[in-house]
Amino acid sequence: MDKILVTRPSVPSFEEYSEEIKRCFDIKWFTNMGEKHQILEDALKDFLKIPNITLFANGHLALENAIAELDLPKGSEVITTPFTFASTTHAIVRNGLVPVFCDIREDDYTIDASKIEALITPMTKAIVPVHVYGNICDDDAISAIAKKHNLKVIYDAAHAFGVEKNGVSVLLYGDASALSFHATKVFNTVEGGAICYKDSSREVRYNDMKNFGIHDEETVSFSGGNAKMNEFSAAMGICNLRHFNEECLKRKNVFEHYVKRLSDIDGIKILEIKSDTKSNYSYFPVVVDGVKFNRDNIKAKLHENNIESRKYFYPLTCDFDCYIGNSYKGSDNIPVARRISQNVLALPLYADLMLEDVDRICDLILAGGK
Numbered sequence: 001m002d003k004i005l006v007t008r009p010s011v012p013s014f015e016e017y018s019e020e021i022k023r024c025f026d027i028k029w030f031t032n033m034g035e036k037h038q039i040l041e042d043a044l045k046d047f048l049k050i051p052n053i054t055l056f057a058n059g060h061l062a063l064e065n066a067i068a069e070l071d072l073p074k075g076s077e078v079i080t081t082p083f084t085f086a087s088t089t090h091a092i093v094r095n096g097l098v099p100v101f102c103d104i105r106e107d108d109y110t111i112d113a114s115k116i117e118a119l120i121t122p123m124t125k126a127i128v129p130v131h132v133y134g135n136i137c138d139d140d141a142i143s144a145i146a147k148k149h150n151l152k153v154i155y156d157a158a159h160a161f162g163v164e165k166n167g168v169s170v171l172l173y174g175d176a177s178a179l180s181f182h183a184t185k186v187f188n189t190v191e192g193g194a195i196c197y198k199d200s201s202r203e204v205r206y207n208d209m210k211n212f213g214i215h216d217e218e219t220v221s222f223s224g225g226n227a228k229m230n231e232f233s234a235a236m237g238i239c240n241l242r243h244f245n246e247e248c249l250k251r252k253n254v255f256e257h258y259v260k261r262l263s264d265i266d267g268i269k270i271l272e273i274k275s276d277t278k279s280n281y282s283y284f285p286v287v288v289d290g291v292k293f294n295r296d297n298i299k300a301k302l303h304e305n306n307i308e309s310r311k312y313f314y315p316l317t318c319d320f321d322c323y324i325g326n327s328y329k330g331s332d333n334i335p336v337a338r339r340i341s342q343n344v345l346a347l348p349l350y351a352d353l354m355l356e357d358v359d360r361i362c363d364l365i366l367a368g369g370k
Ligand SMILES: *Cc1c(COP(=O)(O)O)cnc(C)c1O
Pocket: 058, 059, 060, 061, 063, 084, 085, 087, 088, 130, 156, 158, 159, 179, 180, 181, 182, 191, 192, 193
C-alpha cells in the first residue's frame, strides 16, 4: 500500500499550468513584478475580500518584513507564543527583537489574551499572535490590549488562508498579517507568501522592502533584501486559486469523517470549528490525554503501517537548541502550551485522502494507541 503522508499539495493539471506559464516564455519575463504577479495579487484581493496584499517569495520573509516595517528599537520585547512553527520566533529574533512567551488557550491553542498584560513591560512594543491550525485568535481582546499599551500587532496567519469570522476575513486583524503559500499549505505557489493589511499607505514600503529598497530607477531608500515572488510561482497560484473552493470542500469532507470517528472518545480531544467561523480545514490535530492514549505510541503505530503523522508543534520554539539557553521571559510559565505540545499529533489531511484511509487511521488509533 502507498505511503500516506501527513499532507500533499493541491496541484492543477500539468496542462493547465503549462498553459499558464506559456506567456512567460513568450515574453521572457520571469520575475520582478510581472503580469502573473499582478494578476495573482488582484485575484487574491478579490478572493480573500481584503483591500491590500503584497506578495513575497515565502511566508517567512513576509512575516519577517512585516515585523521589520514597524521599525521597532533593537532589543524591544515582542509577546508571542511558542506553540508554532520555527518561523514565528525566528522572524522576531532575526529582527533584533526579544520574544516573550505567553501561554495558549486550552480550547484552540491560540495566544491566551488574558495572560498578555502580565507580560507587558516598558520594553514591550508588539504582539505577534498565531492563528494556529487556522483557529482564530481573540482579536477583540488582543487589539484592546494593544491599544491600551500602544503596541503593534502582526499576525502570523500562515494557517489562515480563507478563514473568516462572521463573514469577515481574519487577515484584516492587527496592523498586518502574514500568509504562507508553501507547498504544504492549503493554498500554494510552490514557495510564496504575502502581507495583508488595511492601511494602503504601507504598500509602497512593503514593495520596496522585497526589492532591495529600490524605490525607482535612481532612488534606493534603504538597505532592503530580496523577497520577490517569481512569475512561475505566481502562475501556480493563479491555477490553484481556480480550484481552491473545490479542494477545500474535499478537505472538509475528510475533516468531518475524522470528526465522526474521533469525537466523544474519552482521552482524545479534537478541534471544534465554531459556528461563526468559515474554516479552511487545513489541519486535523488530535490532543490525547497521555493516559488512555499515548501520542508517541500512536505515531509509532501509524508509522509501522506506512502512515505519517507529525508532532506539530513539538518541541515548543522556546525549547529549540538555539533558544533554550536564552531563558526568554515567559518560557517558564506556559503550562498549557507544554502539555498540548507533549500530547498533540497532526493526522494526515489533504483533499484526495480517501475516507477508507481515514477509517484505517482511526481504527489504528482507537485500537492500539494505549
Ligand atoms: C509555514 C509557516 C510559516 C512560514 O512559511 P513559509 O512559506 O514556509 O516560509 C510561518 N509560520 C507558520 C505558523 C507556518 O506554519
